[in-house]
Amino acid sequence: MNLEESTKIVTTNTPKKFLTAGTNRIKLRPLTKASIVVRVTLMSLLLLTLYGFLTFNYAGVGLFEGIWTMLGNFKTMFVNTHFKHFTFGTALYQVLITLGLALLTTLFGAIIALFLALFAAKNLGSSYVSNAIKGFVAFIRAVPTVLWVLIFAVSAGLGSVAAIVGMTFHSVGYLIKAYSESFEELDDGVIEALRGSGANWWQVVFQAVLPSSMTYLISWTFLRFEINFGVAIAMGAAAGAGGIGYEMFMASGFYLDLKEVGAITYFILTFAILLEIFATKIKGRLKVRM
């Protein structure tokens, strides 16, 4: 059968509507459940945003005037920076306090979370315990950190104790989720092989689970450290935990000194960027070694 004959057969046997290209286009994006959900999500985000802008409590501040003053304020803040109520050295010391808060909470959180995450991982413990811990942790994470700190502050008094305990609480919640998920990614075969050779639970944990998920654990912990630095600033401002956040709160709320707020912002920015670079470096080194 040559080409002409076969074409003829095809054309005579196909219904006419398939041959008239242009009138019936092939649907490039079929309407699946996923695409419907994507559209509904986008539409509802858009509508809620519009509704939000219409109903905000503007308290007499115009949007565009506000933006205009904001730009002016940015210029004063970042160009005419000065120190008035404290010196460069004090600011540095205060940043170190904030870093200390972040470090302690991350460290305490990591130690506690490591133990609990072992029980929360589905492939290591019973599903009862796992579900109980995960549900409890979801609740801990749902309460914002500042509320934990304020709740602890009632019995411990405002200060570093309440801040550290409250922030640790939230860090534990976050890290348990992250750690247990990285434990669950471990290949079941490895655990089975070790169990098969007679290893007990602790041997499985120390010889297989921890070494193989170490990189994840470290990068999650560093991520939490970065977050905790931000939280520590916030707790200094909102819960009297001291550090650079408290200085900023005073400069902004009591002295109303824009230029000093600018100076503090530079400090925060520098340290946050340094932390980020440090974390990226460490993550990069770990990947090379593995």
Add this chain to the structure above:
Amino acid sequence: MKTDFFAKKRRQSLLILFVLVLVCYGSIILTDYDVAKGFTSFPMAIDWGLSNFYPTEASLAKLPEILAELLQTVLVSIAAATVAAVCAMLFAIFGSSITKVNNFMSTISRGIATLFRNIDVAAWAMILLFSFGQSALTGYFALFFVSFGFLTRAFIETIDEVGSGSVEALTATGASYFTVVFQSVIPSSLPQMISWVLFMVETNIRSATLVGILTGTGIGFLFDLYYKSLNYNVASLIVITIVGAILLIEYISNYVRRVIL
């Protein structure tokens, strides 16, 4: 050789442990943290919470007021995340190594994102307090700036991850820059981006409470008000509504993520 390896490893771990303990001790002194008090305050707080921190019938009367403030806070969080996502999309397209116009623009947009991301939301709130005062816009812009910085980085990573193959294919067929962006990059990274936006909404609601306490708006202010007037029953009711809202949003976004990813 083998014993050497293990000995070296043990020395290394000991060194790391030593440094950690040292840094920890330094931080404890620096932050003036009372370790013993830290341990004792925990059971005390639980004890206090169980005996004082629960809503009563009288506090339920405040529920409509609380829900109205909560709704506003949720709307501020959603609006901030959505508008930030639109801006971040633009910056991410300029910033990603796959779709960048030139290196200069790429560096600039990455730099701007780093700047906005690394100033904490609390710091933004205190900075913006000068410009917008006690209106919802202070919180909105504080959340917007941080969301913008974070989403730009997340979107850049998404585009880098998803885009390369399809961009190369489309460029080979002679498609223009805009065709490549609109027909390949955006559609293929959209589900991942939506997932990030939903994550941002969750984060924003958590931060909105904090911003509210600092700037005197929304649900955070309401909590602060009752907390400082020692009306813990109403304060606990506010915490419960916040937790409810966050869990609900988490549930919705988990559902959306499961379907679209």
